[in-house]
Amino acid sequence: MSKVKFYSGENVPLEMHKVRIVQKLDLVPIDRRLQAIKDAGNNTFLLRNRDIFLDMLTDSGVNAMSDQQLAAMMVADDSYAGSESYTRLEEKITEIFGTEYFLPVHQGRAAESIISKVYVTPGSYVPMNYHFTTSKAHVVVNGGMVEEYITEEGLKFNSDNPFKGNMDTVALENLIKKVGAAKIAFVRMETGTNLIGGQPHSLANLRDVSNICKKHGIKFVFDASLLADNLHFIKTREEAYKNKSIREITREISDLCDIIYFSARKLGCVRGGGICCRTKDDYMKMRELVTLYEGFLTYGGMSIREIEALTVGLDETMDENMINQGPQFIEFMVNELHNSGVPVITPAGGLGAHLNAGAFLSHIPQTQYPAGALAAALYLVGGIRGMERGSISEQRDNEGKETYANMELLRLAAPRRVFTMSQLKFVVDRVQWLYANRELIGGLKFVEEPKMLRFFFGKLEGTSDWHTKLVAKFKADFGDSL
Ligand code: F0G
Numbered sequence: 001m002s003k004v005k006f007y008s009g010e011n012v013p014l015e016m017h018k019v020r021i022v023q024k025l026d027l028v029p030i031d032r033r034l035q036a037i038k039d040a041g042n043n044t045f046l047l048r049n050r051d052i053f054l055d056m057l058t059d060s061g062v063n064a065m066s067d068q069q070l071a072a073m074m075v076a077d078d079s080y081a082g083s084e085s086y087t088r089l090e091e092k093i094t095e096i097f098g099t100e101y102f103l104p105v106h107q108g109r110a111a112e113s114i115i116s117k118v119y120v121t122p123g124s125y126v127p128m129n130y131h132f133t134t135s136k137a138h139v140v141v142n143g144g145m146v147e148e149y150i151t152e153e154g155l156k157f158n159s160d161n162p163f164k165g166n167m168d169t170v171a172l173e174n175l176i177k178k179v180g181a182a183k184i185a186f187v188r189m190e191t192g193t194n195l196i197g198g199q200p201h202s203l204a205n206l207r208d209v210s211n212i213c214k215k216h217g218i219k220f221v222f223d224a225s226l227l228a229d230n231l232h233f234i235k236t237r238e239e240a241y242k243n244k245s246i247r248e249i250t251r252e253i254s255d256l257c258d259i260i261y262f263s264a265r266k267l268g269c270v271r272g273g274g275i276c277c278r279t280k281d282d283y284m285k286m287r288e289l290v291t292l293y294e295g296f297l298t299y300g301g302m303s304i305r306e307i308e309a310l311t312v313g314l315d316e317t318m319d320e321n322m323i324n325q326g327p328q329f330i331e332f333m334v335n336e337l338h339n340s341g342v343p344v345i346t347p348a349g350g351l352g353a354h355l356n357a358g359a360f361l362s363h364i365p366q367t368q369y370p371a372g373a374l375a376a377a378l379y380l381v382g383g384i385r386g387m388e389r390g391s392i393s394e395q396r397d398n399e400g401k402e403t404y405a406n407m408e409l410l411r412l413a414a415p416r417r418v419f420t421m422s423q424l425k426f427v428v429d430r431v432q433w434l435y436a437n438r439e440l441i442g443g444l445k446f447v448e449e450p451k452m453l454r455f456f457f458g459k460l461e462g463t464s465d466w467h468t469k470l471v472a473k474f475k476a477d478f479g480d481s482l
Pocket of ligand 1: 057058059060107108109110132134135190194223225226263264265272273
């Protein structure tokens with residue numbers, strides 16, 4: 001919890017920043033929300049912002065920027081080539097990560113595309129702690145095979161394991177024994193493991209994985225998109241690091257990796273991305289693809305202003321007070337929900353609170369998409385937009401059969417420095433009401449189902465008229481409150 005103690009003894013996460021620019025929000029009446037979710041085909045991606053009160057879809061590209069970042073944008077040195085802004089960023093990357101070569105890209109998946117194009121060959125393996133949608137897609141598109149070696153604890157909904165994002169190193173060694181190091185394109189470790197609930201890995205585990213890679217001469221690639229959260233967890237949960245500074249921990253992490261890439265929509269609170277290379281050889285292999293697909297080497301598809309803001313944002317990420325805020329807010333939500341009996345992933349991770357929709361709506365079979373139904377219901381009762389991370393986010397196999405997700409989750413993201421405590425309390429309150437009335441929520445079925453990326457564009461309807469019943473109960477309980 002917050003480093004500041006309250007006289008009352010209460011554990012309240014305390015914001016170490018003040019709000020100086022605000023955006024007005026509206027909570028539109030529930031009848032309007034009912035219409036909006038129907039128009040969106042029960043898909044929260046298809047809602048209009050004007051109908052949303054609290055947007056907890058993602059932390060990507062929507063973190064609040066600081067006054068220092070905005071000020072830096074005003075001194076951006078715009079030029080196609082040779083920009084001073086780029087040089088400042090390059091120097092900051094070297095200062096923080098200790099890597100010498102840097103390639104900017106327009107966002108995280110562009111880094112994944114370039115790394116996969118260069119290192120993945122048809123029939124090669126890419127072992128990882130867990131996949132992210134875009135990281136897996138780029139490996140597969142280039143003919144590679146993803147092997148996931150998350151430890152058993154990682155897939156448990158509730159656990160007291162502080163590092164559910166750790167990689168199973170025995171499984172990794174076994175793969176190397178079985179197929180040989182030459183068949184492994186690279187090992188990928190994702191920090192703050194997104195799809196299992198923003199769960200961290202320990203530095204000890206990262207070191208073990210790195211040593212295995214070194215022993216066998218395999219390249220070690222680190223996805224640092226969610227590094228800010230993971231740094232907080234190493235500092236607060238890993239005994240050996242409690243007295244180390246965030247900068248020292250970051251450096252210790254980066255010294256273990258060959259290539260570090262990130263989505264700067266998350267890390268650094270801007271919009272962009274980058275690839276940090278330790279060797280000139282890696283840099284030379286990838287740089288042509290940056291100029292081919294992204295832009296010249298000194299901007300890589302990013303606006304120069306965002307590059308200036310990223311230099312400042314990375315520096316701010318080295319501040320404990322900055323990176324603590326997200327995880328502490330998430331921990332607050334998770335604890336409040338867990339203590340009141342709402343099924344939620346524990347321990348709290350980074351990125352957001354993750355409701356266990358399968359248990360929340362245990363009366364809805366996976367064939368009727370419980371996580372999607374919960375996302376629609378929460379929007380309806382609170383104007384809160386979460387993201388379905390369950391079977392709708394999966395894709396049918398080649399024969400057209402459903403592949404059901406390991407976990408049916410509703411993610412409520414907490415973008416950094418954006419929400420206030422009272423807004424979080426509102427979210428907790430509405431989720432608790434929904435849990436008390438969960439029997440009223442029904443399933444969903446597709447009415448429009450695109451073949452690719454159906455979670456972005458697909459439309460669904462209720463398997464019964466449950467939306468109307470939920471609205472009636474809401475009105476009975478809340479009267480004319482929004
Ligand atoms: N790696 C991780 C761990 C991510 O969470 C993301 C994006 C990416 C790579 C791709 O980065 O979006 O800049 O191209 N995650 C977003 C999310 C989309 O909502 O969780 P990108």
